[in-house]
Amino acid sequence: MALDKSLEVRRVGEVIESDTYSVVAQCYELYMAPSIGSVITIGSPPVYAIVKLIKTEPLDPSRPILARGENADSESQVYRDNPQIPRLLTTRFEGLLIGYQEGEIDRAYLPPVPPIIHSFIYTCDLESTKRITSELTFLRSMASQVSVVSDEVIAAFVRNAAQYQESANEYLVSAGRVLAEELSGDFPRLNSILRRVSL
Amino acid sequence: MTLNGDGINRHAEGAANEMLGLVVGGSLGQGLEIKLGGGNTWTTVEDVKVGSFVTIRGKKSRFFCVVTDVSLGGSDARLKHAPAGIQNPLIAEIVSGTIAYGTIAVLPTLTMPNILGDEAQGPVTTKTIPSHFSPVYTATEEDVAMVFGEEDDRHFWIGTPLDMETKVCLNLDELVKRSIGVFGRSGTGKTFLTRLLLVGILQGGQASSLIFDMHSEYGWSGRDADTNTMVKGLKQLFPSQVSTFTLDEEHSRRRGSSADEVVRIGYSDIEPEDIELLRETLDLSDVAASACYNLQREFGQQNWMKQFLDRQGPDIVELASRLNVQPQAMAALHNRLSTRLGRFEFLGEKSPFDASAKVIEHLERGKHVVLEFGKYGNNLTAYILISNLLTRRIHNRYIEIKDAADGGQGRDPRPVVIVIEEAHKFLNPGVASQTIFGIIAREMRKYNVTLMVIDQRPSAIDSEVMSQIGTRLTCSLDNERDIDSVLSGVSGSRHLRGVISRLEAKQQSLIFGDALPMPVVVHTRSYDETFYSQLEYGAGSRRSVVPGETSAERMEREINELF
Numbered sequence: 001m002a003l004d005k006s007l008e009v010r011r012v013g014e015v016i017e018s019d020t021y022s023v024v025a026q027c028y029e030l031y032m033a034p035s036i037g038s039v040i041t042i043g044s045p046p047v048y049a050i051v052k053l054i055k056t057e058p059l060d061p062s063r064p065i066l067a068r069g070e071n072a073d074s075e076s077q078v079y080r081d082n083p084q085i086p087r088l089l090t091t092r093f094e095g096l097l098i099g100y101q102e103g104e105i106d107r108a109y110l111p112p113v114p115p116i117i118h119s120f121i122y123t124c125d126l127e128s129t130k131r132i133t134s135e136l137t138f139l140r141s142m143a144s145q146v147s148v149v150s151d152e153v154i155a156a157f158v159r160n161a162a163q164y165q166e167s168a169n170e171y172l173v174s175a176g177r178v179l180a181e182e183l184s185g186d187f188p189r190l191n192s193i194l195r196r197v198s199l
Numbered sequence: 200m201t202l203n204g205d206g207i208n209r210h211a212e213g214a215a216n217e218m219l220g221l222v223v224g225g226s227l228g229q230g231l232e233i234k235l236g237g238g239n240t241w242t243t244v245e246d247v248k249v250g251s252f253v254t255i256r257g258k259k260s261r262f263f264c265v266v267t268d269v270s271l272g273g274s275d276a277r278l279k280h281a282p283a284g285i286q287n288p289l290i291a292e293i294v295s296g297t298i299a300y301g302t303i304a305v306l307p308t309l310t311m312p313n314i315l316g317d318e319a320q321g322p323v324t325t326k327t328i329p330s331h332f333s334p335v336y337t338a339t340e341e342d343v344a345m346v347f348g349e350e351d352d353r354h355f356w357i358g359t360p361l362d363m364e365t366k367v368c369l370n371l372d373e374l375v376k377r378s379i380g381v382f383g384r385s386g387t388g389k390t391f392l393t394r395l396l397l398v399g400i401l402q403g404g405q406a407s408s409l410i411f412d413m414h415s416e417y418g419w420s421g422r423d424a425d426t427n428t429m430v431k432g433l434k435q436l437f438p439s440q441v442s443t444f445t446l447d448e449e450h451s452r453r454r455g456s457s458a459d460e461v462v463r464i465g466y467s468d469i470e471p472e473d474i475e476l477l478r479e480t481l482d483l484s485d486v487a488a489s490a491c492y493n494l495q496r497e498f499g500q501q502n503w504m505k506q507f508l509d510r511q512g513p514d515i516v517e518l519a520s521r522l523n524v525q526p527q528a529m530a531a532l533h534n535r536l537s538t539r540l541g542r543f544e545f546l547g548e549k550s551p552f553d554a555s556a557k558v559i560e561h562l563e564r565g566k567h568v569v570l571e572f573g574k575y576g577n578n579l580t581a582y583i584l585i586s587n588l589l590t591r592r593i594h595n596r597y598i599e600i601k602d603a604a605d606g607g608q609g610r611d612p613r614p615v616v617i618v619i620e621e622a623h624k625f626l627n628p629g630v631a632s633q634t635i636f637g638i639i640a641r642e643m644r645k646y647n648v649t650l651m652v653i654d655q656r657p658s659a660i661d662s663e664v665m666s667q668i669g670t671r672l673t674c675s676l677d678n679e680r681d682i683d684s685v686l687s688g689v690s691g692s693r694h695l696r697g698v699i700s701r702l703e704a705k706q707q708s709l710i711f712g713d714a715l716p717m718p719v720v721v722h723t724r725s726y727d728e729t730f731y732s733q734l735e736y737g738a739g740s741r742r743s744v745v746p747g748e749t750s751a752e753r754m755e756r757e758i759n760e761l762f
Contacts, residue, residue, distance in 0.1 A: 169289075176293030184274035184298055191284040198289040 010123045015042060016092070018114040021148060023049065025121050027091040031056065034123045037156025039132050040095055043119035045102070047111050048132055049095030050142065052153045056091045063088070095121070096149060098138050108137035126164060133161030134171070136178045143182040151189065154179070155196030162197075172197060219247065219335045220303070222255060227328050230267055230306040230694060231255070233335050236296040244269050244301030250361050250698055250720040252338035252346075253305055257329030263322060263338065263346055264305035265717065267694035272302045305335075306694050308717035309346060322346050322716055340365045346716055355399030357710065358721035367710070367721050369396075371403035374670050374714040375614055378640055379651040382685050383674025387704050389653055390416055391726050392672055393618065394433075396651065397567070398734065401437055406614035407562045408651075409593070410569045411586040413620045414576045418443040418569035419454055430726055433569060436734060442561045444554075446545045446585065447573025460557055462570065464588065465550035466504035471495050473588050474536070476625070476634050480580045481535045487528040490519075497522060505548055508537055539580055555592030562593070562615050579624060586619055591635040593617070594648065601646045614647040622652035623659035631661035640664040658684040670712035675702040689718075 012034055017024035023042060027033050033054045034040055040049050058065055065088075069078040079085055100111040124132065132138055142149055142157065158175045165171040176194055183190040219242050225231035233253075235242045247269055255262040273279065278299055284290045307329075309322040322345060343365040350356040354368035379396065383389045394417060400408055410417050410433075418441070419432040434441045445451045445458035471491035474481075478488045494503040497518075510518060510533070519529035540546055561568050570589070575581035593615070600612040619625060619636065631637035640650050641663065652668070654660060658680035666688050673685050682699050686692035689711065695718055699709055702720065711718035724730060 172289060173292055176289065177297050180293055180297035187275040187278045187294075187298055188281070190294075190298065191290065194290045194293060195284055195287070198287055 008123075009125045011120055012040070012123055013093075013121045015115050015117055015119040015121065018117060018119075020110060020114055021097060022052070023095045023097065023115055023119075023121075025093055025095060027093065030086050030089055030091050033091050033093040035156075035160070037153055037158075037160045039124045039129050039157075041122050041124060041128070042095065042115045045100065046122075047097060047100040047115050047119075048106070048138070049097050050153065050157055051093055052096045052149060053094040054091065055093070056089055058088055059090050060088070065089070096142065096153070098142055099132075106132065106135060108135065108141050129161070130164045133157075134165060136175060139175055140178050140182055143179050151193045152196065155193050158193075158197045217242070217337055219253060219337060222329055222331060222333045222335060223302075224331075225304075225328065227307065227325070230304050231264065231328060233303045233305055234272070235301040235303065237334075242301070243295070244271065244303070247301075247303050248361065249701060252343060252360065252363075253303075253335050254311065254338050254342055255305075255307070255329045255333050255335050257333045260329075261311040262307045262325055262329050263309040263311050263342060263717070264307045265719070266303050267306050268304035268697065270302050270304070271299070273299045304694070311342065311345065324716075343367075347719070352403060353405075355396075355403060356724065357395060357399065358706075358708075358723040361707075361720055361722060367715070367719055369399060369670070369710070369714040371399060371405045371714070375400060375406040375616055375649060377669025377713055378649045378667055379616070380657070380665070380668040380671045380685070381651065381653045381673075382657045382671065382676060382681070383655060383708070384676055384678075385655050387674035387702075388706055388708070388723065389655070389674060391706075392674065392708055392723055393417070393651070393653055394430075394726055395724060396672070397433060397618070398436065400616060401433065401440060401567055402734070404565070406616050406647075406649075407565060408567045408616045408618060409558065409562060409589075410567070410618040411582065411589075411620065412569050412571050412618075413582055415450070415454070415571040415573060417618075418571050419451070431731060433567065436731065437567075440565075440567055442566045442568050444558065444568060444570045445573055446571065446575055446581070450573030451571060458571065459561075460554075462545055462554040462585070463550040463552070464546050464554060464585070466508070466546070466548055467501045468550065468555075468588060469504050469584075470500065470588075470591070472591070472633065472635075473584055474532075476587050476630055477580055477583055479629075480583060480624075481539055483532060483535055484528055486525055487532040487535075490522070490524045490529055490532050493522040493524055504536075507533065508541070540584075543575070543581055545575075545581075545585075555589050555596075558589055559593055559596050563613060565613060579621065582621070583624055587625070587635055590617055590639070594635050594639060594646075597646045597648050612647050614649070616649050616651050618651040618653065620653045622650075622654040623656050626652065626660045626664045628661040631664050637661065637664060640667050655681075657681050660684065662687060668712070670710070670714040672708050672710045673699060673702075674708045675704050676700070 012032060013025040013027040015023045016026045034051050036051050036054060038051050040051060041047065042049055068082055069075065072078045072081060097110055097114065099106060099108045139157065142154060158172065162168040162171045176197065179193060180190055220233045220235040221237045223232050223234045235244065235247070247266055249266055249269060251266050253264050253266060255264060275298055285294065307325045310325045311322050340363060343360060343363060347366065348354045348368040348370065350366055350368050353371050355371055356366045357369050358367055359365060360367060381389050381393050381396070397408055397410065397417065400406055412418055417432055418434050420429045420435060434443050442459045444460045444462050446462050448458060448461045451458045474491045475488045494507050497503065498506045515529055515533050516526045519526040558568055572582060597612050600609065603609050604611045617639065625634050625636040626640065636650060639648050652660070657665065658678065665684060671685060676682050676685065676699055682696055685699070686695055689695065695709065695711070698720060702709060706723050707720060708723055709718060709720050
């Protein structure tokens with residue numbers, strides 16, 4: 001996964017479904033969802049979330065997509081030959097709420113009420129990503145929601161976050177220890193996350 | 200003491216000492232469980248050794264504890280069965296200390312003052328334990344020094360704790376107040392430890408000592424079996440304070456030492472109790488041994504032995520029927536006494552002087568008496584006979600002096616420590632109730648007489664006697680029953696068991712009891728040239744002092760010692 005180290009704030013979409021634990025967002029552009037495990041902010045004052053699921057599907061659920069490229073030379077040719085496709089598809093992603101900002105302070109727990117529909121969603125710049133990921137309580141609150149977050153998402157978050165720290169290795173160790181404390185009774189699961197982190 | 204800057208700084212230094220882990224459970228009786236790690240440092244079990252010291256910073260006080268066990272724990276049992284992933288260095292680093300961690304068991308022993316150096320609050324026996332998650336630190340040299348005191352007139356430096364430079368000092372007043380036991384298998388350094396203790400007692404001047412020196416090791420120079428070098432005896436180190444007595448003048452002369460007195464024992468000195476104690480070594484029946492009492496009644500204490508030994512063949516049978524004793528038993532008694540005791544050159548019809556009175560005289564002058572057995576060193580009969588006989592006299596004399604002192608006449612007798620080897624021969628359950636040593640061990644503390652028993656089979660010593668031993672020093676022991684016996688009546692003994700069996704064979708001993716605030720494994724001081732020079736250095740500042748003595752009395756005593 002090629003990571004762009006020069007992160008910048010980019011508005012990527014809007015909330016279209018919202019509950020206490022997560023939001024579903026629609027991207028403004030097809031396939032332009034932020035990467036899995038990355039940090040996003042929702043609305044203002046910001047609510048922090050981690051991208052945990054990305055899906056691209058037809059806008060009209062009653063019109064399933066058909067395969068069209070049987071005679072095409074390449075995948076991009078399929079899109080060129082069928083310019084209507086981007087209009088019929090949309091990319092949605094789910095964000096897991098991990099905290100919010102209250103005044104100047106980052107809170108590593110759920111906001112009292114979830115973000116409202118049509119809240120704007122932004123990717124984080126380098127500074128915020130660094131700040132939020134180095135605060136391991138966010139990771140802790142993520143790991144404690146064992147039933148709703150998959151190992152892959154946690155691993156992606158840690159891997160992703162490690163890129164922006166001064167010492168990636170030290171970060172991996174201390175993040176790993178946080179996970180080990182949270183998952184102290186479940187060694188196989190910890191092991192499966194750590195294996196994905198240390199690749 | 201007020202809270203000064205110095206106190207705070209030193210306290211802060213202590214806090215900077217490496218944190219080992221956190222208290223996670225336990226009890227006062229069973230000891231505390233500490234999970235290693237938890238701070239910024241991740242201590243592994245390999246950093247902690249059994250017998251070392253830690254301090255725990257509770258909310259209100261600090262606790263001084265000794266490590267009794269080290270173990271490995273895990274939060275998930277599956278780790279044991281499927282340790283996959285550990286070969287990955289990152290996973291191994293993360294897992295160790297979190298899911299797989301080390302724990303240590305510690306026994307809280309003392310509550311320390313919160314401010315180091317505050318003399319008003321010394322360490323006291325702990326009566327509670329620190330709360331959950333109190334941080335645990337390795338004990339600093341200052342902590343250990345505060346617990347084990349500093350070397351002075353009343354505290355003798357016996358060695359250092361394992362892996363530390365701090366001195367462990369025995370409280371000499373407490374040491375001589377009750378009996379002392381030195382135990383260990385053969386070749387583990389009992390003799391050296393005893394030499395050290397004797398030097399301590401000698402320097403401190405709290406008591407005189409009477410040493411029944413079986414193998415002639417303490418008075419003049421003795422040979423160190425391991426390095427095959429000669430080590431100095433007490434007489435060489437403290438010539439003016441030590442008197443040597445010998446049973447074998449010839450032997451002493453050969454070794455280049457000149458004994459102050461040669462001990463001779465007359466038949467009239469031997470009492471039926473002495474023979475009764477020799478029953479086992481002389482292989483006598485009960486009946487034969489108790490026949491001595493009949494003889495004593497018949498001929499009187501002065502003459503019974505001589506009269507009996509003078510008789511031959513038919514006279515003995517006639518005597519037996521007159522005294523209502525089995526003739527065979529009487530003959531056996533005669534045979535053993537004349538063949539075994541008859542060989543002793545120190546035993547004669549009459550002694551030129553009263554040996555026990557001489558010994559007592561030296562002891563009362565504040566001298567330390569070493570009685571060398573010379574060629575009789577391997578003769579248990581001689582050893583038991585002489586030590587028992589002399590000790591009984593001293594016992595009687597001390598009771599007289601003490602009773603007189605209680606009645607307002609004269610001073611209390613000077614405390615004396617009687618050193619016996621192969622102690623189980625005198626103190627085994629079969630004879631301990633009758634021998635003078637059994638009596639001393641049980642009740643002579645009141646009369647200022649205590650024992651220092653040196654033995655390799657503590658399990659063979661009467662449990663009642665063992666329970667009266669105030670300070671125990673034990674070198675390595677491997678017999679379960681011996682370990683049990685040494686630890687009998689000690690709180691937390693379960694924890695000390697492991698410590699004893701792990702002692703190294705040389706220069707290590709576990710010391711516990713009255714003379715120390717808590718049990719400690721000590722690397723004992725070397726008894727060599729360095730030790731001698733340290734003694735000389737200390738000798739100028741430390742004069743022998745007899746407690747309760749006025750300056751005039753002291754001057755008189757010192758003049759006596761000089762001439």
